Amino acid sequence: MSIKVDALISRQFLAANLDEIREMREESRKQDAKSHIVWRNVALFFALHVGAAIGLFQIFFDAKWATVAWVFILHMLGSVGITAGAHRLWAHRSYKATLPMRIFLMCLNNIALQNDIIEWARDHRCHHKWTDTDADPHSTHRGMFFAHMGWLLVKKHDQVKEQGAKLDLSDLYEDPVLVFQRKNYLPLVLIFCFVLPTFIPVYFWGETAFIAFYTAALFRYAFTLHVTWCINSVSHWIGWQPYDHNASSVDNLWTTVTAMGEGGHNYHHAFPQDYRTSEHATWLNWTRVFIDASAALGLVYDRKTTAEEVIERQCKNAGCETERAKMLHKLG
Ligand code: ST9
Ligand code: ZN
Ligand code: ZN
Incomplete structure (x- = not known):
């Protein structure tokens, strides 16, 4: 399968187009983007958060220990479907995976219900290519709430659709696993995100359906969403910028x-094709551990990394070597 460099949002592409992106940022700042609220989404997210609050109460006072463990396990499984699947494999092609592994990751991805992988990767490629401009679906220039979850409550800016239409997504549409997921998304997420999370505690350890639904489906879903959304808000707001001062992305211990x-x-925006997504200690990078273990089992291969001299040059040109040294002293 041949994939155009543009589709992968490579470091070279970003460097070559920096001036154009800076101009787009200026343009975006000058114009006050109008928000057309989608009330259906506001109502759904409000209901989800009420349900999640009930679930949180039950975790503390009513749920069985096995259910609490199940909530944590499901959060981890759904997260892997996002980090190792939608993000590092499909949006960035930072490694390759065999068919059984891709099917496995797609199933995990449904647990997290964050739109089908083709849509997720399309938005994410827009975010990397046009960071902090109106073509970035969750641009920070519209505020931290917008970057966190506000962008899912309003219509997308015309620029997202216009610029996004220029992206090469052929690699995604050529993957039958992704085409299958997109075609069957509704039944898949109903089963993986809501029905199985509720059914398993009821069937295997006699939890009530009410508690299982509010804890393992609603609370766990909302929790994974907020953890993911923090990468768009907190990780574009508070932290170190050792590799690139040109955009808002930062390295942050807590989101790690x-x-x-x-x-x-900050590392990831500078080197989007590196499967490690940071230089932080491997034990902090559970997704890397998961991908490396899968490679040891022969399920994934061709993991892309960035050469040390390229990282050093990038810090010197666009970041800060001292900041990198300080950060790695704490997290390396
Ligand atoms: C969710 C996603 O939560 C979260 C993603 C977070 C990403 C984080 C990344 C961080 C890095 C990775 C770290 C991971 C860490 C994980 C840790 C886990 C522990 N390009 O969308 P529509 C066109 S989802 C090109 O309806 P509206 C296209 O033609 C939560 N074209 O626009 C499209 O048609 P189609 C659950 C684009 O009407 C058409 O426009 N899901 C693009 O403005 C219409 O698209 C929800 O809540 C583009 N980028 O509505 C759903 N985009 O698709 C929320 C659109 O057929 N979404 N087009 O090709 C919606 O309801 C709507 O999308 C909307 C906008 C109201 C927001
Ligand atoms: Zn980002
Ligand atoms: Zn990314």
């Missing part, structure tokens, strides 16, 4: 811990 190693976001 909560998001399975995805908090090296």
